[in-house]
Structures are given as structure tokens and as C-alpha cells.
Amino acid sequence: MTDDAPARFGYRPIMVPTSETAVSTVRVTTESAAVHVTADADLHTVVAERLPMVVDQSTATIDSTSTSVDLRVPEGMDLVIGTSSGRVQITGSVGSVAVVTTSGKVEIDDAASLDVRTNSGRVIVANSRGEARVISGSGKVEIDHCGAADVTTTSGRIVLRDVAGTARAHCASGKVDITMAGAHDVGAETVSGRISISLPEGTRALIDTLSAGTVAVAGEHDCVVTARSGSGKVDVSTR
Amino acid sequence: MSVPERAARCGAILFTDLVGFTAYTDMHGDLAAVDVLDRQSSLVAAAIGGGGRIVKELGDGLMLWFDELDTGLSSTQAILESVAEARDAADFPLSVRMGMHVGDVIERGDDIVGHAVNIAARVADLAGPGELLVTDEVLRSLDDSGNAAAFRPVGPTRVKGVAEPIWLHRLAT
Numbered sequence: 138m139t140d141d142a143p144a145r146f147g148y149r150p151i152m153v154p155t156s157e158t159a160v161s162t163v164r165v166t167t168e169s170a171a172v173h174v175t176a177d178a179d180l181h182t183v184v185a186e187r188l189p190m191v192v193d194q195s196t197a198t199i200d201s202t203s204t205s206v207d208l209r210v211p212e213g214m215d216l217v218i219g220t221s222s223g224r225v226q227i228t229g230s231v232g233s234v235a236v237v238t239t240s241g242k243v244e245i246d247d248a249a250s251l252d253v254r255t256n257s258g259r260v261i262v263a264n265s266r267g268e269a270r271v272i273s274g275s276g277k278v279e280i281d282h283c284g285a286a287d288v289t290t291t292s293g294r295i296v297l298r299d300v301a302g303t304a305r306a307h308c309a310s311g312k313v314d315i316t317m318a319g320a321h322d323v324g325a326e327t328v329s330g331r332i333s334i335s336l337p338e339g340t341r342a343l344i345d346t347l348s349a350g351t352v353a354v355a356g357e358h359d360c361v362v363t364a365r366s367g368s369g370k371v372d373v374s375t376r
Numbered sequence: 377m378s379v380p381e382r383a384a385r386c387g388a389i390l391f392t393d394l395v396g397f398t399a400y401t402d403m404h405g406d407l408a409a410v411d412v413l414d415r416q417s418s419l420v421a422a423a424i425g426g427g428g429r430i431v432k433e434l435g436d437g438l439m440l441w442f443d444e445l446d447t448g449l450s451s452t453q454a455i456l457e458s459v460a461e462a463r464d465a466a467d468f469p470l471s472v473r474m475g476m477h478v479g480d481v482i483e484r485g486d487d488i489v490g491h492a493v494n495i496a497a498r499v500a501d502l503a504g505p506g507e508l509l510v511t512d513e514v515l516r517s518l519d520d521s522g523n524a525a526a527f528r529p530v531g532p533t534r535v536k537g538v539a540e541p542i543w544l545h546r547l548a549t
Contacts, residue, residue, distance in 0.1 A: 165534045166534070166541040168534055214434075217529070217531050217532065218531065219531050219532030219535070219541050221534040235530055235531035237502060237530065239533075252530055252531070254502045254504075256501065262439065270504070272504040274504065287504070289504045289505055293399075307396075307505050308403075309400075310396075328399035329403050361498040367399075367403050367469075368403050
């Protein structure tokens with residue numbers, strides 16, 4: 138559907154031209170709904186079908202009681218989403234993303250940065266160009282690429298790949314797997330759960346683990362890797 | 377039966393929660409867990425001084441009350457620093473997360489009850505280790521003090537029984 142597409146299902150979608158209103162942030166709050174946001178490079182409006190939208194200066198706010206929220210936004214739009222339950226899916230390239238949900242899977246394609254909090258939902262992120270901060274109760278957190286990472290779960294596994302900044306992972310009972318893209322500091326902690334950290338070849342890391350103690354490197358070090366597991370194995374390696 | 381009159385008091389409610397306490401108890405046993413709870417209470421009590429009070433223990437967390445929001449926030453920062461120092465010194469094994477809200481409560485003996493208490497508890501559930509989350513109401517109460525600049529927006533959450541979403545902010549560290 139284009140910006141001036143005809144109405145579907147007998148009604149016309151609400152469209153807010155972002156160039157006229159300078160909308161840079163879309164806020165969505167729902168009680169229990171699946172939220173799907175699609176960023177489109179060719180789009181210059183926020184398109185919200187069958188949804189009440191209020192625009193105040195640079196922010197468009199949608200407070201919906203619908204069971205499904207489907208939005209189309211221009212690329213680079215900042216998103217703030219709050220829902221009690223329901224899947225949150227963000228497709229395409231967006232700006233900063235903030236999601237707070239009680240339960241429901243959260244999937245994010247490409248964000249400038251993100252802050253996701255969920256009590257019991259899996260979180261899957263393909264790319265965060267900046268910091269990725271995720272706090273989850275019982276869901277697995279999986280990030281394919283990010284800048285700095287700060288991830289906490291109570292009982293969900295943490296998998297961070299291609300981390301291009303400082304990495305922090307905290308898990309009460311679950312495995313932590315971190316693959317670093319560069320020589321950045323790493324802090325990983327589990328109460329019970331294995332920790333595996335992979336560093337790029339040639340990284341001179343000062344490694345601090347309970348089992349091995351502090352492993353000094355000759356000369357200068359590039360980064361500090363601290364790993365603490367109450368009962369799990371800790372493995373720090375280069376590739 | 378006559379119902380005694382109870383006056384509402386406005387102040388700041390803080391909930392603390394130990395991250396990973398259940399797993400810690402499972403691994404180290406009940407006696408070690410009790411030691412951690414005792415240590416948490418002593419760290420928190422020392423950090424808040426006479427600025428507030430620990431209302432009660434709730435599982436592995438504490439509920440605290442502050443008459444003044446500014447005192448509550450400075451005490452909260454003192455708790456965060458105190459726990460971080462204890463962890464660095466291997467004197468405390470777990471992280472603490474916290475949530476704060478301001479509002480009216482009713483005193484019931486030494487306890488406090490009210491909807492504001494439920495909201496503060498929900499806010500703490502969404503915080504990360506070593507993090508303080510606060511509600512919009514906290515930030516609005518800080519507008520004149522300049523302390524609001526220390527917080528970053530997180531997003532809205534829904535709390536059962538509250539029609540409007542509650543907006544959260546985190547203390548930037």
C-alpha cells in the first residue's frame with residue numbers, strides 16, 4: 138500500500154505526514170495486543186489503520202484497545218511500545234526502540250538502539266546499531282549483532298553474537314554465549330549456568346574468572362574479560 | 377463495628393529485589409540464603425540512615441518508605457553504591473534491582489497499603505541488576521529540583537487496575 142492508497146475494508150487509514158508534522162517518535166500502548174510495526178524507506182507518513190492516533194509536536198501516540206496493532210512508519214522512526222501481553226514485531230530499519238511487555242515474543246529487525254523489558258517473552262534481535270539493553274524474566278534473548286550489550290535474564294539463555302562494544306550479560310540460571318566482534322570489555326555472570334566467551338584472534342585480554350583466577354597478559358591488554366559462574370563452567374577462547 | 381478513620385500519607389515507596397536469589401538458594405542452601413537476606417537488610421539500613429524506613433521484607437526483597445522523595449532518591453543511590461562496593465569486595469553475591477513510585481498510602485500499624493504500593497512493586501519487576509526504575513509521577517515531582525535530568529525514558533507499562541499506562545524511567549549510570 139502506498140501513502141495515498143485507497144481505504145481498505147470500507148474505511149480509510151489514519152495517515153500522519155511526518156514531513157509536515159515533524160513526527161520522529163511513535164508511542165504505542167495497548168492492554169493486550171500483537172503489535173507489528175513495519176518501517177518502509179519509501180514512506181513519509183505514519184500509517185495506522187483503524188487506530189486512534191494523537192499527534193503532539195514530534196510524537197504520535199496510539200493508545201489502543203484493539204487486539205492487533207499494525208503500523209507502517211518511515212525508516213528511522215523512534216518507537217516506544219508498551220503492552221501487557223502480545224507479540225511485538227518490528228520489521229525494517231527504525232530508530233531507537235523501547236518495549237515494555239509482560240509476556241509475548243519480541244522480534245526486532247534493525248534498530249539504532251533498543252531497551253526491551255519483558256517478564257516472560259523470548260527476545261530476538263537481528264541488529265542493533267547502538268546499545269542493546271534487554272531485561273527478561275524467563276525468555277531466551279538472542280542478538281545477532283549489536284554495539285554495546287547489557288542483557289539480563291532470570292532463567293533464559295543469553296546468546297550475543299558479533300558484539301561491537303562493551304558486553305554485559307547477567308543470568309540467574311541459564312547459559313550465556315557471547316561472541317565479540319572486537320576487543321571490548323566483557324562482564325558475564327551466572328548463578329548457575331555455563332559461560333562461553335569468544336574473542337577475535339589476537340585479542341590480548343586480561344581474563345578474570347573464579348576458576349582460573351586472573352590470567353595476566355604480557356605487556357598491554359586490549360580489554361578485560363570478567364566471568365563469574367556460581368556452578369557452571371567458564372570458557373574464554375579466541376577464534 | 378466502627379471503622380477507624382485513617383489519613384492518607386503521600387511519600388515515596390521503594391521496592392528492592394535480589395536478582396538470582398532463587399538460583400542462589402538452590403545452589404548454596406537455605407542457611408546461605410538467609411545470610412544474604414540479613415546482609416541485604418544491613419546494607420540497606422546503613423545506606424538509608426534515618427532518611428526512611430524499611431517497612432517489611434517481602435521474599436527476597438524489601439519495601440521501604442520515604443516521607444520525602446529527595447531523601448528517597450539519595451538513599452536509593454546510596455543503596456546502589458553500597459551494594460556495588462560490597463559486590464566488588466566479594467562481600468555480597470547478588471545484584472539488587474529497585475523500583476520507585478510516589479503516591480498516597482494508608483498506614484496500617486507499621487505497614488503501608490494502597491495502590492501506589494502495588495505500582496512500585498510492579499516497577500521493580502522490570503528493572504535490571506543495579507538499576508533503579510521510577511514512574512512518571514516521580515519525575516514530575518522532581519521537575520523543580522533538576523534531578524530529573526539524571527533519568528532516561530524506558531517506556532510504558534500496564535498495571536492491573538490502572539486504566540492509563542504507567543511511564544517508566546531509569547536512573548542513568
